[in-house]
Amino acid sequence: QKEVEQNSGPLSVPEGAIASLNCTYSDRVSQSFFWYRQYSGKSPELIMSIYSNGDKEDGRFTAQLNKASQYVSLLIRDSQPSDSATYLCAVRNRDDKIIFGKGTRLHILP
């Protein structure tokens, strides 16, 4: 089993709709969880971090964490064409090791 798993996509979402991105992880004692956005040819940039169960909102973005199910998600409301990118889920374990999933390609349809 891979440590951090994501559906590779592409996920196509109409402009203005909600995009839902999902991630599962295998290390039950993982402590911190992150979502990064990566545009083609660019480096990853942090958009959300979440450390405890529940929801965390920042503007149009909401991260959700369920440690019992080992599941992290990212919701993007009012999707814009500029949100088209690859979204990477990352997990930090107790040894401070940070592992990334392979990413989900998101395409917002104008």
Added chain:
Amino acid sequence: DAGVIQSPRHEVTEMGQEVTLRCKPISGHDYLFWYRQTMMRGLELLIYFNNNVPIDDSGMPEDRFSAKMPNASFSTLKIQPSEPRDSAVYFCASSLGTGELFFGEGSRLTVL
């Protein structure tokens, strides 16, 4: 403040040559990570340092790869000898211990 600085941005070399990639982390950050990204394998962790000390190098693919961090403001990743399968984008990232990584622009390596 300057972000993470990597050099070179692009490197084209021939199989068997030595390659050295360089990274300057954000001042004050105590963690430094080296990742390799390919289409097939995604973003793979190679090695990370805490306060200049290597913590986990289990991701380094072979003995041909080595990394050093002689001080808090500089790290190198060396490949000797290089092979075509080493072609990838190599990213350096630093963190202040929170796990929130700041990435450099990457070094795109092509080994012919």
